[in-house]
Amino acid sequence: MSTSEVLHVNTPEGPGYDVLVGRGLLGQMGTLLGERVRKVLVIHPRALRSTGEAVREALVADGFEAMTAEIPDAEEGKRVEVAAFCWQVMGQSDFTRSDAVVGVGGGAVTDLAGFVAATWLRGVRWLAIPTTFLGMVDASVGGKTGINTAEGKNLVGAFHPPAGVIADLGALETLPRNELVAGMAEAVKCGFIADERILELFEADIEAATDIKSEAFLEILRRTIAVKAEVVGEDLKETGRREFLNYGHTLAHAIEHAERYQWRHGAAVSVGLVFAAELGRLVGRTDDPTADRVRSVLELLGLPVSYRADRWKTLLSTMRRDKKSRGDHLRFIVLDGQGRPGVLEAPEDHLLFTAYQEVAE
Ligand SMILES: NC(=O)c1ccc[n+]([C@@H]2O[C@H](COP(=O)([O-])OP(=O)(O)OC[C@H]3O[C@@H](n4cnc5c(N)ncnc54)[C@H](O)[C@@H]3O)[C@@H](O)[C@H]2O)c1
Ligand SMILES: O=C(O)C(=O)C[C@@H](O)[C@H](O)[C@H](O)COP(=O)(O)O
Numbered sequence: 001m002s003t004s005e006v007l008h009v010n011t012p013e014g015p016g017y018d019v020l021v022g023r024g025l026l027g028q029m030g031t032l033l034g035e036r037v038r039k040v041l042v043i044h045p046r047a048l049r050s051t052g053e054a055v056r057e058a059l060v061a062d063g064f065e066a067m068t069a070e071i072p073d074a075e076e077g078k079r080v081e082v083a084a085f086c087w088q089v090m091g092q093s094d095f096t097r098s099d100a101v102v103g104v105g106g107g108a109v110t111d112l113a114g115f116v117a118a119t120w121l122r123g124v125r126w127l128a129i130p131t132t133f134l135g136m137v138d139a140s141v142g143g144k145t146g147i148n149t150a151e152g153k154n155l156v157g158a159f160h161p162p163a164g165v166i167a168d169l170g171a172l173e174t175l176p177r178n179e180l181v182a183g184m185a186e187a188v189k190c191g192f193i194a195d196e197r198i199l200e201l202f203e204a205d206i207e208a209a210t211d212i213k214s215e216a217f218l219e220i221l222r223r224t225i226a227v228k229a230e231v232v233g234e235d236l237k238e239t240g241r242r243e244f245l246n247y248g249h250t251l252a253h254a255i256e257h258a259e260r261y262q263w264r265h266g267a268a269v270s271v272g273l274v275f276a277a278e279l280g281r282l283v284g285r286t287d288d289p290t291a292d293r294v295r296s297v298l299e300l301l302g303l304p305v306s307y308r309a310d311r312w313k314t315l316l317s318t319m320r321r322d323k324k325s326r327g328d329h330l331r332f333i334v335l336d337g338q339g340r341p342g343v344l345e346a347p348e349d350h351l352l353f354t355a356y357q358e359v360a361e
C-alpha cells in the first residue's frame, strides 16, 4: 500500500466522502472538513489523550478553533450521558451548523462522535479518525452512528456519513494484539459475505495476516474497507444489501449485552458468525464446507467460537430487539454459499435453540 491510498464512498446525496489510508495524514483534516468550518470538537477516549491532543494541535495549526472532549474508554463512552456531555461542551462553545466534530479512537468513539454530530443542531459535519483495526475497516465507514441503551446495543442512532475518514496506520502500533485480532472478526465476516481472498490470506499465513507490518495484513485491511465501502455506497440506510454486513451480529449484540460490554465486539461477532453458520447449515442453506470454514478461520485467529449454555433464554429475548426483527419475527443473515449471504426469515425457536447447541459450552 502506498503512503496514502484513497477509497471513495458514495452517498445518496452529495459527493460522498474519501477514506484515506496511510501515514502522517493529519494535515488532510482541513481539506476534508471544508472551508466553512471554524470550530471543531475533538472527541477522544481517556486512553488516547495524547493522540486527541495531537489532533487538536494539528487543527489549530491549520487555523481552526479546536477543543477536546475526553470521554470514557470503550463501550462506557457509548452512553447518552456521554453524548449529553459533548452537547453541553458544544452548547457552551456556541457551536453552529458550520462547525464540526472529529472522533478519534476505536469504533466506540467514532460511533458516539458521529451520533453527537448527527444530533447537534440536527446534523453537522464530522470526521472519523479510527485508531483500531476494527474502526478502520468497519466502524468509521458507512455512517452508522449510535449509542447503547440499558436494553441493548446501538438501539439509538442515526445514519450520518462522515465528511471523511483518516485511517493512520501508525495508530495500530500501540493497539494491543487482542484488540487487533478481535477486529479481524469483521474482516472474516467480509470474507464470507463478499471477498474470499480475505479468507485465503488468513488461511495461507496467520502470522503474516496479523502482523501490521506485512503485505498480507495491508491487503486484508484494504479489501475489508473496500467490501464495506461498496455495500454502504449502494445502501446507506439498510433497506437491502447492507443487512448482509450484519452477518453474525444478531447473537453478537446479545452476548455483548449479557456480558455488560466486557466482551470485545469482535469477539462476540466471532461467536455470532459461527452460530449463524450453524443455523444456515441446520436449515439446509449453508453447505458443510462453508459452515466448517467459518469456525476454522476464527479458530485460526484464536477467537472465541462458543458461549455459555445457560444464557440461551436471555440471549433469545435480547435478540428480539435486534434491528433486523420485524414484529415477532427474528431475521438472521445466513450464507447460501461462499460470498452469497441472504436473509433467513422467522426461524422457529426450536431451530435457534438447536443451532445454539453447536456453540454452547
Ligand atoms: N458504526 C459501525 O458501522 C460499526 C461497525 C463495527 C463496529 N462498531 C462498533 O465499534 C465498537 C467496537 O470498536 P473497537 O473494536 O474499535 O473497540 P473500542 O472503540 O472499544 O476500542 C477498543 C479499545 O482499544 C483502545 N484503543 C483504541 N485505539 C487504540 C490505539 N491505537 N492504541 C491503543 N489502544 C487503543 C480503546 O481505548 C479501547 O480500550 C463497538 O461499539 C461496535 O458496536 C460500529
Ligand atoms: O455497517 C453495518 O451495517 C454493519 O452492520 C456493520 C457491523 O459490523 C456493525 O457492528 C454495526 O454497528 C451493527 O449495526 P446494528 O445496526 O446492528 O447496530
Ligand SMILES: [Zn+2]
Pocket: 138, 186, 249, 265, 269
Ligand atoms: Zn460489527
